[in-house]
Amino acid sequence: MRHGKYRFIIGFLAIPLALYGTLVISPFVQDFQISLTDWTGLTPDKHYIGFDNYRKIIHDHLFWQSLWHNVLLLLIVPIVTLAFGLFFAFMLNVGGRRKGSASVAGVRGSGFYKIVFFFPQVLSVTVIAILWQQIYNPDPEEGVLNVILKDVGLGSLTQSWLGDPKLALACIMAVMVWANVGFYVVLFSAGMSSIPTEIYEAALLDGAKRFTTFFKVTLPLLSDTVATGWVYMGIIAMDAFAFVQLMSVNNGGPNEKTDVVPLLLYKTAFRDNSQYGLAAAMGVAMLVVTLLFAVLTLRLSRRERIEF
Amino acid sequence: MGSEINRRDALKRAMAVGLVAIPSASVLTACATSSGGDKNKPVATGTKSAANPLGVKNGAPLEAFVFKGGFGDDYIKSAEAVYNSTYGTTVKHTGTQAIGPKLQPRFANNTPPDFMDNSGADNLDTAALAKEGKLLDLTPLLNAPTIDDPSKKVSDVLIAGTVQQGQFGSQAMYALNYAFTVYGSWYSNKLFKEKGWTYPQTFDEAIALGAKAKAAGIALFTYPGKYPYYVHFDMFAQFGKVGGKDVLNAIDDLEDGALQVDAVKQVVQYYEELAAKKLFLAGSEGKTHIQMQTDWTKYKAALVADGSWVENEAAPTMPKDFDLAVGPLVGGGPSDKLPFGTVYAAAGEPFIVAANGKNPAGGMELLRIMLSKKQTDNFTNTIKSLTCVQGAADGLTLTPGLASASAALKAAGDNVLNARIQDWYVKLNNETIGNLTAQLLTGQINAAKWIEQAQKACDATKKDSSVPKFKHV
Numbered sequence: 001m002r003h004g005k006y007r008f009i010i011g012f013l014a015i016p017l018a019l020y021g022t023l024v025i026s027p028f029v030q031d032f033q034i035s036l037t038d039w040t041g042l043t044p045d046k047h048y049i050g051f052d053n054y055r056k057i058i059h060d061h062l063f064w065q066s067l068w069h070n071v072l073l074l075l076i077v078p079i080v081t082l083a084f085g086l087f088f089a090f091m092l093n094v095g096g097r098r099k100g101s102a103s104v105a106g107v108r109g110s111g112f113y114k115i116v117f118f119f120p121q122v123l124s125v126t127v128i129a130i131l132w133q134q135i136y137n138p139d140p141e142e143g144v145l146n147v148i149l150k151d152v153g154l155g156s157l158t159q160s161w162l163g164d165p166k167l168a169l170a171c172i173m174a175v176m177v178w179a180n181v182g183f184y185v186v187l188f189s190a191g192m193s194s195i196p197t198e199i200y201e202a203a204l205l206d207g208a209k210r211f212t213t214f215f216k217v218t219l220p221l222l223s224d225t226v227a228t229g230w231v232y233m234g235i236i237a238m239d240a241f242a243f244v245q246l247m248s249v250n251n252g253g254p255n256e257k258t259d260v261v262p263l264l265l266y267k268t269a270f271r272d273n274s275q276y277g278l279a280a281a282m283g284v285a286m287l288v289v290t291l292l293f294a295v296l297t298l299r300l301s302r303r304e305r306i307e308f
Numbered sequence: 309m310g311s312e313i314n315r316r317d318a319l320k321r322a323m324a325v326g327l328v329a330i331p332s333a334s335v336l337t338a339c340a341t342s343s344g345g346d347k348n349k350p351v352a353t354g355t356k357s358a359a360n361p362l363g364v365k366n367g368a369p370l371e372a373f374v375f376k377g378g379f380g381d382d383y384i385k386s387a388e389a390v391y392n393s394t395y396g397t398t399v400k401h402t403g404t405q406a407i408g409p410k411l412q413p414r415f416a417n418n419t420p421p422d423f424m425d426n427s428g429a430d431n432l433d434t435a436a437l438a439k440e441g442k443l444l445d446l447t448p449l450l451n452a453p454t455i456d457d458p459s460k461k462v463s464d465v466l467i468a469g470t471v472q473q474g475q476f477g478s479q480a481m482y483a484l485n486y487a488f489t490v491y492g493s494w495y496s497n498k499l500f501k502e503k504g505w506t507y508p509q510t511f512d513e514a515i516a517l518g519a520k521a522k523a524a525g526i527a528l529f530t531y532p533g534k535y536p537y538y539v540h541f542d543m544f545a546q547f548g549k550v551g552g553k554d555v556l557n558a559i560d561d562l563e564d565g566a567l568q569v570d571a572v573k574q575v576v577q578y579y580e581e582l583a584a585k586k587l588f589l590a591g592s593e594g595k596t597h598i599q600m601q602t603d604w605t606k607y608k609a610a611l612v613a614d615g616s617w618v619e620n621e622a623a624p625t626m627p628k629d630f631d632l633a634v635g636p637l638v639g640g641g642p643s644d645k646l647p648f649g650t651v652y653a654a655a656g657e658p659f660i661v662a663a664n665g666k667n668p669a670g671g672m673e674l675l676r677i678m679l680s681k682k683q684t685d686n687f688t689n690t691i692k693s694l695t696c697v698q699g700a701a702d703g704l705t706l707t708p709g710l711a712s713a714s715a716a717l718k719a720a721g722d723n724v725l726n727a728r729i730q731d732w733y734v735k736l737n738n739e740t741i742g743n744l745t746a747q748l749l750t751g752q753i754n755a756a757k758w759i760e761q762a763q764k765a766c767d768a769t770k771k772d773s774s775v776p777k778f779k780h781v
Contacts, residue, residue, distance in 0.1 A: 040436060040440060041412055041415075041416055042412070042415045042416060042432070042436060042437060042440045042442055043415070043416065043440050043442070044416065044417070044418060133596060136594065137591075137594070137595065137599050138590070138591025138592075138593070138594040138595060139591055139595070139599065139603060139608075140590070140591070142599070142602070142603075143591070146591075159594075160533070160590075160591045160592075160593050160594035161594050162533075162534075162594045163533040163591065163592075163593030163594025163595070163746075163750075164593070164594065165752075248534075249533045249534040249535075249536075249593070249594060249746070250533070250534060250535065250536055250738075250739060250742050250743060250746060251738075251739060252739075253536075253739070253742075253743055253746065254533065254593065254743065254746050254747075255743045255746065255747060256739075256743060267735075270408050270409065270412070270430065270432075271408075271433065271734070271735065272433075272734075272735045272775075273433055273435075273436050273774055273775055273776060274412075274432070274433050274436045275774055278774070
C-alpha cells in the first residue's frame with residue numbers, strides 16, 4: 001500500500017511542480033544565464049562574457065541611485081499604506097459608537113466608505129496614473145491640486161509637483177498609497193471580523209478606549225494578516241515600474257530623481273542599444289533584494305499564534 | 309505549399325515541446341534565447357518587369373506590422389489596398405503602439421514580419437537592428453523607377469536628407485523615413501497680429517518680445533518638462549545656425565570639446581537668460597506635451613518648440629482662428645554663420661523591411677506604392693503632414709500650419725539643419741542632456757555648468773563600448 005500512496009502523491013504533485021518549474025523557476029535560471037552574456041535580444045546568437053555585466057552595474061551610479069529609490073519606496077509606501085489601511089478598517093468595523101445591542105460597530109456610513117476606499121482597486125494602474133497626472137498638472141488654472149490649494153487660500157503652496165526634483169518621488173509614493181490602501185481596508189476588515197466580539201466586550205468592560213482597544217486587542221490579533229500585507233506591499237514597492245514610467249517626467253526624472261531599478265532595467269533592455277544581458281543582471285540584483293526582503297519580513301514577524 | 313509545411317512543422321514542434329516540458333523543466337532553460345525559425349527559409353521572388361521592378365511574387369503573403377500612433381495607420385492600409393489588388397493577396401496588417409515589445413521576440417526568433425513602421429516611444433533601436441544585420445538594405449528601392457513616372461528613380465524624388473536619415477554609418481539605407489517634419493517655434497498668427505508682435509529674428513529681439521508678452525500676462529515660451537528634449541529641437545539647431553553646420557556635425561560625431569565652442573555658449577546663455585527673466589510659463593517643468601500644448605492654444609504662452617505634427621496633435625484644443633505658423637530659428641544676429649530663415653527639418657517615421665523575412669521584395673514594393681502621388685496626397689490631406697517626396701504638397705490645399713511649414717522649408721533652401729544626435733544617441737540627447745536642459749530652464753544650473761556636464765555626458769557615451777557609433781559621411 002505504501003507504494004500506492006507515493007504514486008498517489010506524485011500523481012498530484014507532478015503537474016503543479018512542472019508548471020512551477022516551467023513558469024517560475026526556469027525564467028529565473030534563464031535570466032541568470034542571459035546576465036552572463038552580451039545578448040542584444042535581437043538575434044539568436046550571444047556570447048558569454050562572465051561577470052562583466054555585474055561589474056558594470058556595480059560601477060553605475062544611476063543603478064545605485066535607482067536602487068536607493070526602491071529602498072525608499074520599500075521603507076515608506078508599505079508603512080503608510082498599511083497604517084492607513086489599519087486605521088480605516090478599524091474605524092469601519094470597531095471604531096464607531098455602540099448602537100443598541102451590538103457591542104462593536106463601525107462609524108456611520110461605513111458600508112459607503114468601504115466602496116469608496118476600494119474604488120481605486122478596480123481601476124487599472126494606467127488609468128490611475130493618467131488621472132493623477134491631471135491632478136498634479138502644475139498649471140494654476142487647470143491643475144486640480146493647485147486650484148484647490150489656491151481656492152482654500154494656500155496659493156503659496158502651489159507646486160510644479162512632478163516637475164520638482166524634491167517632490168516628484170513623494171508625489172508618486174502618494175499615488176501608490178492611494179491606489180493600494182483600499183485593498184488593505186478590505187483585507188483587514190475581513191481579519192477584524194474574525195476576531196471574536198467577546199474579546200472586545202471584555203476590553204470595554206475594563207474601560208478600554210478606542211485607542212487602547214486598537215493597540216492592545218486589534219493589532220496583536222491581526223499581526224499575521226499585517227505581515228502578509230507587508231510582503232505584498234513590499235513587492236509592489238520594489239516594482240513601482242508602471243507608476244514611475246507613466247507619471248514621472250523624462251522617464252524617471254526630473255534629473256533621475258524618481259528612477260527605479262525596474263524602469264532602468266526596461267530602458268536598458270528595450271531602448272538603450274538593446275542590452276539584454278546588462279538588463280538581466282539588474283534583474284538578478286533585484287531578485288536578490290526582493291528575496292532578502294521577503295525572508296527578513298517573514299523572520300521578523302514570526303511569533304506564536306493565538307487560537308480563537 | 310510553403311505555409312502548409314511550416315504549419316505541420318510548427319505543430320510537430322509544439323507537440324514535442326509539450327512532451328518534453330512536463331517531465332523536465334530544465335530543457336526549457338534555453339527557451340527565451342533559442343532560435344525558432346529556419347535560417348534558410350524560402351524567400352518569395354517573382355519575375356522582374358517594368359511594372360514590377362522589384363520582382364514581387366504574385367499571391368505571396370506579406371505581413372505588415374506598423375506603429376499606430378499620432379498618424380494612425382489608415383494611410384498604410386490605403387497603400388496595402390493597392391498592393392492587394394495588384395498582387396492578388398491580402399496583406400496581414402497589425403497596428404499597435406507597442407512596436408518594440410511585440411517585435412523583439414520575433415526578431416530574436418528570426419521570424420520578423422516583412423514590413424514595419426518602427427516608430428513611437430516603444431520602438432526598437434533601428435541602429436542596433438541595422439548593426440545586427442536584421443534589416444534589408446533598401447538601395448534596390450532607391451534605384452527602382454517611381455510608379456508615377458517610370459523615367460525617374462525613387463532616389464530622385466526624395467527630399468534631400470531623407471536617404472542620409474536612413475543610413476547608419478555606411479552607404480546602405482536601412483530605413484525609409486516617410487514623414488517630413490519641420491521643427492521650429494510655433495505660434496498663433498492671430499495672437500501676434502492682435503498684440504502687434506512680430507516674430508523675433510535674434511536673441512535680443514526674443515527677450516524684448518518676452519518682456520512685452522510678460523506685461524500682457526503671456527509667457528514667451530512653454531515646454532513639456534516630461535519631455536525636455538522638445539527644447540533641443542530649437543537649441544541644437546541654433547548651435548548650427550550660429551556656428552555653422554560643422555559645429556553641429558562635430559557634436560553629432562561626439563568630437564572632443566564639441567560643445568565647448570562659442571556658438572554653443574552663446575545659445576545656451578540665451579536660454580539661461582530666458583530662465584533668469586522667468587520667460588518660461590511657470591510650471592512647464594511638470595507638464596506633459598499635451599498639457600503644454602493646451603496652455604499654448606489657450607494663449608498662455610506665445611511660442612513652443614515643436615514639430616509639424618503639433619497641428620494634428622493639438623487640434624482638439626486649438627481654436628478655429630488660431631492661424632498656426634512656424635518661425636525659423638532665432639539666432640545671434642548678422643554674425644551667425646547661417647542667415648535668418650534657416651530651419652531644422654528632418655524625415656521621420658522610419659519604415660523598415662526585414663532582411664530575413666519571407667517576402668522582402670513585397671515589403672519594398674509596399675514602400676514604393678506609398679511613395680506614389682496618390683498615397684502621398686492621401687497622407688498629406690488626411691494627416692496634415694508633409695512626406696519625404698519632393699513637391700508632393702504642391703497644388704494641395706494645405707492647413708495653415710502645414711502651409712507655413714512648407715513655405716519655411718522652401719524659403720530655407722539649402723539652409724536646412726538636422727541634429728543627428730537626436731536619433732543616433734537617443735538616451736544621451738533625450739535623457740542625459742535632457743535632464744541638464746530641464747535644470748537649465750528652471751534656473752538650477754547655469755550655462756557654463758550645462759556645457760560642462762553635457763560635454764562630460766558626450767565623452768562618456770563616446771567611451772561606452774556598448775553604444776554603436778556613427779559619423780557623418
